[in-house]
Amino acid sequence: MDKIKGLQGKSGETLIFAEMRKCSCNCSYSCQSQMYQRKRSSCTLCICLVVILLLMGIVLLSSCTSSPSPSVRQNEDLINVPLNNVEVKEHCQPFSINELQVLKRGGRWQLGTKDRGLLDFANKEVEAREAKRVIQNYGINQLCSSEENHQGIQYFLSSGYPPQKSKGTAIQEECFAFDPEQLSVKPTRRQRWIIKAGETGLFQPLRSKHIAQNAATLIRKYQFTHLCSIGKPRASFEYLRIGMP
Numbered sequence: 583m584d585k586i587k588g589l590q591g592k593s594g595e596t597l598i599f600a601e602m603r604k605c606s607c608n609c610s611y612s613c614q615s616q617m618y619q620r621k622r623s624s625c626t627l628c629i630c631l632v633v634i635l636l637l638m639g640i641v642l643l644s645s646c647t648s649s650p651s652p653s654v655r656q657n658e659d660l661i662n663v664p665l666n667n668v669e670v671k672e673h674c675q676p677f678s679i680n681e682l683q684v685l686k687r688g689g690r691w692q693l694g695t696k697d698r699g700l701l702d703f704a705n706k707e708v709e710a711r712e713a714k715r716v717i718q719n720y721g722i723n724q725l726c727s728s729e730e731n732h733q734g735i736q737y738f739l740s741s742g743y744p745p746q747k748s749k750g751t752a753i754q755e756e757c758f759a760f761d762p763e764q765l766s767v768k769p770t771r772r773q774r775w776i777i778k779a780g781e782t783g784l785f786q787p788l789r790s791k792h793i794a795q796n797a798a799t800l801i802r803k804y805q806f807t808h809l810c811s812i813g814k815p816r817a818s819f820e821y822l823r824i825g826m827p
Contacts, residue, residue, distance in 0.1 A: 747825035
């Protein structure tokens with residue numbers, strides 16, 4: 583304790599500042615009464631303290647810049663990439679509305695043409711016929727997917743444009759409205775990814791974040807605002823559209 587007190591200045595300054603004051607004196611060679619060995623040790627201590635302080639400052643600065651604020655972390659999965667800089671790959675099958683039929687193949691009801699089936703409804707004939715009315719009402723003639731092998735989401739277009747509901751639309755729908763600019767992609771507990779509008783999930787969870795982000799980008803591209811469905815409790819037919827509620 584006596585040694586530490588001896589290293590303190592008369593005004594009660596700490597050991598570090600006392601030594602730094604002495605160092606500035608010794609390094610300038612203005613204090614002729616000090617021994618050469620004392621000057622050398624004080625300068626060494628001063629340099630060490632400055633290096634330590636600089637390192638502490640760098641650590642504090644890096645910790646501040648690497649930790650995003652809670653608001654940034656909350657929105658880090660928002661899909662806000664400029665669409666004009668993103669090449670969105672789509673997979674679409676054109677078909678003729680006039681050739682669309684509800685057919686039973688292999689004991690299952692399907693919606694398609696004589697040559698190929700487009701949608702499968704299992705044993706739900708009524709829902710297959712209702713889906714046909716929806717497709718004809720919106721003039722839908724393209725069945726699209728955001729990924730190959732149906733790994734993404736399925737959506738429909740009318741000659742390259744999103745189906746649009748107007749005042750003259752005479753069909754009953756069950757739809758969920760959302761803002762396409764506020765979509766997010768979130769992980770699930772089963773290592774899959776889901777597209778969410780607020781707290782509501784759209785479609786089933788997808789296999790990867792990339793697939794989910796690509797699907798969300800396509801929703802934004804066409805500015806879809808409603809996800810509609812046919813069938814309860816599990817939908818057998820879903821479609822995205824724009825327009826009135």
